[in-house]
Amino acid sequence: MEEKIFVMNPIEKKPFQMASVEIIIPFYDEHAKVLNLVNDIFSSVTSNKYLITLVDDGSKNQNFVQQLKSKKIPGLRFLSHAKNKGFGAAVNTALKTPFNAKIPFVAIMHSDVRVQDLNWLFNLGLTLTEMKTKGIKMISPMTDNPLVAEQFLKGKHGERNEDKVLTEGFLPMYCSLAHRQLFAKVGLFLECPYAGTEAEEFAWRMKKNGFFQGVCGKSWVQHEGRGTLAKLDKIKKAQDLMNKIHDDFLLSIQKPLTK
Helix, strand or coil, rough: CCCCCCCCCCCCCCCCCCCEEEEEEEEEECCHHHHHHHHHHHHCCCCCCEEEEEEECCCCHHHHHHHHHHHEEEEEEEEEEECCCCCHHHHHHHHHCCCCCCCEEEECCCEEEECCCCHHHHHHHHHHHHHHHHHCCCEEECCCCCCCCCCEEECCCCCCCCCECCCCCCCCCEEEEEHHHHHHEEEEEEECCCCHHHHHHHHHHHHHHHCCCEECCCCEEEECCCCCHHCCCHHHHHHHHHHHHHHHHHHCCCCCCCC
16 A cells, blocks of 8 residues: 655745845954954854845955955955045945845945854844834844943843834844935945944934834844943043934934924
């Protein structure tokens, strides 16, 4: 008698699985941290096709990029600024010159992030896809060091938390995933010296356009934080400029007083 084989659960491709992602990493010096993050990505991401775009924001040591270029590493491309323009400008350079505009997803990462979980990117994309009906257009993982007062991003490695829709606060962009079309609808990042206001201003513009940000409770990355900005702590001119840009932004979004 011929044995019959029954397939009870058909194999289905999960949303976001094998979707293409461009991972943008701006950096200014801190080359060892850049290499650590690139190696982390190469060793952890297996669920998706991806390209890493490194944007050198006017680093003092130009040999670093030249040495990496000479190795001709597949999946790694390079853009650069002749002088330091800031985090927002570096991300914009990559967005304005995509390797392939048909790559649907964009991940933006700080160079001082470390990745330990194999499914950090896949879980981010899966949650982004699942939460799109709630208006979520950008999402970040949990981290040990979010560098913002809000606690919705803070978590421990190995924890599994509920996904969250941000009604207040903003994603500080240490690691964020969005669909490329978001930037066509909302615009690019505010370009200001150094960093500090562009993430908050972008979140405000998203809300103004009816889009929201979210947090994936099943994804986690380690974040050192202030790896580049710490060098500016004792430079009063730089601190005054960053504070002024932030104050000007806050003033610009205040509603006029009613008479």
